[in-house]
Amino acid sequence: MRVMPIRYSSDVAGMTRFYEALGLAVGAVSRPGGWVELPAAGGLLAIHRGADEEAGRCELAFEADEPLEDVAARLRAAGFAPGPVIDENHGHSLRVQDPDGVWVQINLYDRQLYT
Template identity: 80%
Template structure:
């Protein structure tokens, strides 16, 4: 499993330039330009376009390497109720609230969809 913090920004291009200046490099991006992925040694930073109160927010996500249904079953067995798997432009995802009530996103990528 890979840690994937998602940084929401009103200007994806400027934010991308900032993190490239820190030494990260773009690996994948959406065709319309709404998000980019910048891999690092221990995970990846994703930058997503947003507006309003989401700007500046950071969300914790994980890239999983197994069916989301298996992860959901483990979460339920531990007493946590995830939302349903969602079809996404990058593959599939599901969200679940952690014990503090904060959403955590789990992503199963199909890189052929956008790279």
């Protein structure tokens, strides 16, 4: 599983330029330009377009390398209550609250649907 923080910004292009200047390179980009990924050695940074009030918000996400049903079963066995596995336009995802009540997103990408 890879760590993938999602940084929301009202200026995806500007934020991308900033992280490129820090040394990250652009990876996958959505066709409409609403998000971009910047791979790094231990994961990647995803920048998503958000409303002005979301600017600066960061969400923790992970890219799974196994079926999300298996991840959900482990979470349930450990006493956590994951939401359903959702069919998204990029593959599948599920969300679960950590012990502090913060939502964490786990994605399983279908690279044919991805961009």
